Amino acid sequence: MQKARRIVYTPESGLRQPKVLLADFVESLPQMHALGYRLFLRNLKGMYRQSLLGIFWSVIPPLVTSLIWIFLNGQRVVDIDVPGISYPLFVIIGTILWQTFAEGVNGPVRGVTMGKSMLAKINFPRESLILSGIYEVIFNVLIKIGLIALVFVAFQQMPAWSTLFGLLGFASLILLGSTIGLLLTPLAMLYNDIQKGIVIVLQFAIYLTPVIYPEPKSGLAAQLMQFNPVAPLLTTTRNLLIGAPTPNLDTFFWVSGASVVLFLLGLLVYRLAMPIIIERIGS
Amino acid sequence: MKEAKEQQTLQPTQVPKHNGQADEDEVLVRVENLSKKFCRDLKRSLWYGVQDISGEVFGRSKKDTLRKDEFWAVKDVSFELRRGECLGLIGHNGAGKSTLLKMLNGLIKPDQGRIEMNGRVGALIELGAGFNPVLTGRENVYINGQILGFTKKEIDEKYDAIVDFAEIPDFMEAPVQSYSSGMKVRLGFAIAAQMEPDILIIDEVLAVGDISFKLKCFNVIDRLIEKCCVIFVSHSMQQISRLCSHALMLGKGNIKFLGEDVSQAIDIYYTDIKDQNGAFAFERKSGEVRILDTHINSSRENLKLVKRLGDLMFGFQLEISAELEEAVIAVTIYDNEQRPVGICFSDKKIKEFNSIVYNGATLIVNGSVTLSRINLSKGVYSITLIISESESSKPVLRVNDIRKFQVTSVRDVWPTLELEGDWK
Numbered sequence A: 001m002q003k004a005r006r007i008v009y010t011p012e013s014g015l016r017q018p019k020v021l022l023a024d025f026v027e028s029l030p031q032m033h034a035l036g037y038r039l040f041l042r043n044l045k046g047m048y049r050q051s052l053l054g055i056f057w058s059v060i061p062p063l064v065t066s067l068i069w070i071f072l073n074g075q076r077v078v079d080i081d082v083p084g085i086s087y088p089l090f091v092i093i094g095t096i097l098w099q100t101f102a103e104g105v106n107g108p109v110r111g112v113t114m115g116k117s118m119l120a121k122i123n124f125p126r127e128s129l130i131l132s133g134i135y136e137v138i139f140n141v142l143i144k145i146g147l148i149a150l151v152f153v154a155f156q157q158m159p160a161w162s163t164l165f166g167l168l169g170f171a172s173l174i175l176l177g178s179t180i181g182l183l184l185t186p187l188a189m190l191y192n193d194i195q196k197g198i199v200i201v202l203q204f205a206i207y208l209t210p211v212i213y214p215e216p217k218s219g220l221a222a223q224l225m226q227f228n229p230v231a232p233l234l235t236t237t238r239n240l241l242i243g244a245p246t247p248n249l250d251t252f253f254w255v256s257g258a259s260v261v262l263f264l265l266g267l268l269v270y271r272l273a274m275p276i277i278i279e280r281i282g283s
Numbered sequence B: 001m002k003e004a005k006e007q008q009t010l011q012p013t014q015v016p017k018h019n020g021q022a023d024e025d026e027v028l029v030r031v032e033n034l035s036k037k038f039c040r041d042l043k044r045s046l047w048y049g050v051q052d053i054s055g056e057v058f059g060r061s062k063k064d065t066l067r068k069d070e071f072w073a074v075k076d077v078s079f080e081l082r083r084g085e086c087l088g089l090i091g092h093n094g095a096g097k098s099t100l101l102k103m104l105n106g107l108i109k110p111d112q113g114r115i116e117m118n119g120r121v122g123a124l125i126e127l128g129a130g131f132n133p134v135l136t137g138r139e140n141v142y143i144n145g146q147i148l149g150f151t152k153k154e155i156d157e158k159y160d161a162i163v164d165f166a167e168i169p170d171f172m173e174a175p176v177q178s179y180s181s182g183m184k185v186r187l188g189f190a191i192a193a194q195m196e197p198d199i200l201i202i203d204e205v206l207a208v209g210d211i212s213f214k215l216k217c218f219n220v221i222d223r224l225i226e227k228c229c230v231i232f233v234s235h236s237m238q239q240i241s242r243l244c245s246h247a248l249m250l251g252k253g254n255i256k257f258l259g260e261d262v263s264q265a266i267d268i269y270y271t272d273i274k275d276q277n278g279a280f281a282f283e284r285k286s287g288e289v290r291i292l293d294t295h296i297n298s299s300r301e302n303l304k305l306v307k308r309l310g311d312l313m314f315g316f317q318l319e320i321s322a323e324l325e326e327a328v329i330a331v332t333i334y335d336n337e338q339r340p341v342g343i344c345f346s347d348k349k350i351k352e353f354n355s356i357v358y359n360g361a362t363l364i365v366n367g368s369v370t371l372s373r374i375n376l377s378k379g380v381y382s383i384t385l386i387i388s389e390s391e392s393s394k395p396v397l398r399v400n401d402i403r404k405f406q407v408t409s410v411r412d413v414w415p416t417l418e419l420e421g422d423w424k
Helices: A018-048 A054-058 A060-074 A087-114 A127-154 A163-190 A193-208 A220-225 A230-242 A249-281 B042-057 B097-104 B137-147 B152-166 B181-192 B211-227 B237-243 B262-271
Strands: A006-009 B027-039 B070-082 B086-090 B112-118 B121-124 B199-203 B229-233 B246-251 B254-259 B279-283 B289-296 B303-307 B312-321 B328-335 B340-349 B354-358 B362-371 B379-388 B395-408
Touching (some): A018 A087, A018 B137, A054 A060, A054 A127, A087 A163, A087 A193, A087 A230, A127 A163, A163 A193, A163 A230, A163 A249, A163 B042, A193 A220, A230 A249, A249 B042, B027 B042, B070 B112, B070 B229, B086 B097, B086 B237, B097 B112, B097 B199, B097 B229, B121 B181, B181 B211, B199 B211, B211 B229, B229 B237, B246 B262, B262 B379, B289 B379
Parallel strands (some): B086 B229, B086 B246, B199 B229
Antiparallel strands (some): A006 B112, B027 B070, B246 B254, B279 B395, B289 B312, B328 B340, B328 B379, B354 B362
């Protein structure tokens, strides 16, 4: 059980008492993690106990997308030329990385939605719902990394020393994705337009990101890509994995650093917003 | 009476009262001028939500004026609770009980006022929260336990006790979706019963389950009450009078009663029941019988007060088809939870009452039945009037709730009958 202590509820904003806010947050960290992990296990077991293909579902979507583009490119319907690497390997890694980011975006909203029924009934660290969503994303990524290893063997791609750092790139993609997801969560709990919007934006954002084609060097697309935070993370991670040069390394670190800050900020907003949301979602 | 077994004392358990000289620390719950507003319109409520979130995030305090479509769900509620006290929270649907509980539990923020909770808070608001139906009972014990704030290690230690309490050892490895609803509740309560809170919040969870389970729940709550303070919401006045040392009656968000006199609060609760007399439940043929007038002790108030061991006279005036002159009348008394308490058959036929022939084909009947020295216990009762051709035949007419009356008594007891005895 939690430790005995004094809790005070008032109408004023939690920000008026930053010390209390921070102390509460730090104090509930262990339960947050433990419960988040437990809920992740619950969702995972619940999902796969009623499934034959089980964990393979987490690699099926990127594989299907890859196969389409490998086919289109093979038939010369589209003509995408990637120097220094076979196109199938390029596109499989690309879609897996994109999928990692996209699952990161959906993770927090998904986690909170799966625990929605408890929110209006029980007082528990609500961040654990966010964590349960992110833990699921991490679990799925581990499977995807296994798939990349298999693909490396199949294409006889020798891992470079930088491949290890490429694995860190996954962490950055998850972080960026879940930061965006977390910042959208409060609004998504109130309006379901947000979740519908996320699906659509992600569907076409994949084509504005160098996933199935290499980074354009000039033109409108290249200019647009400068504003796409996923692009530097994705290309850098892919290049690290296959041992290619990484010209965007500094942007990679900037984006990752900003994600960390924004993620913490998102947690704060989530914590402050939750009582107001619970009041409105009922049970 | 299904709860009759549990009532071992005549009077509600009197928890030792505070002697007034202890220090401030003993106050576990302190609520000051608490208010909460809600919005009737969902769309607008969501939009206010967006505004409130931005206010919260930018550190602005909440405004305490009502915006369009808003109303006070709880208004200006203040009370204090000390260890060993049990506060019964009563009120009709929509009185603000659940809103108050949610604020006390920290689920939603107050709009005005202040809540101070000193100690660990345990809430029995929903049993088995977070259960996943596909997973086994064992797995769900860990999920629900951690949601309630136990660590994994604590659940490891308490696991056997939980299984013992739930009494379903053979089903712990089976998926919860194969459980009966009673088994789910048992398991949920077994986990919650392991809590050791200083402040316990209970919301209607005892309404479910079979008798033996309810008994067990009450034993747990009795054990917990000694060490903590309890806020208890129920629509069962018997449970309230059995458990509570204090009562808070809410009506439309405002305090209608607050104090140690639980039985007075219960009286107010019953008096508040709206007038819904005379629901025709059954009529064989329209127009055969018409009720012209009814009264209790010559009074036509909505809720006539009758003293226990006083006489109750139910009078009626009917217009009835002359073909039914051989018919008989009966009245049934129901208690406030719609349980039949007793029935009284008339020993006269319609024609033997004081009646006059009207228009040749109908009779106007003036009659009454006196039930002397009624030994019903304190509470609200209703009378159902039944007219049938003979005692064993189907009724010609049945009117539920034709009159309500309230029995007043010095004692507040669970059983419906407070019998008179000759003790020697």
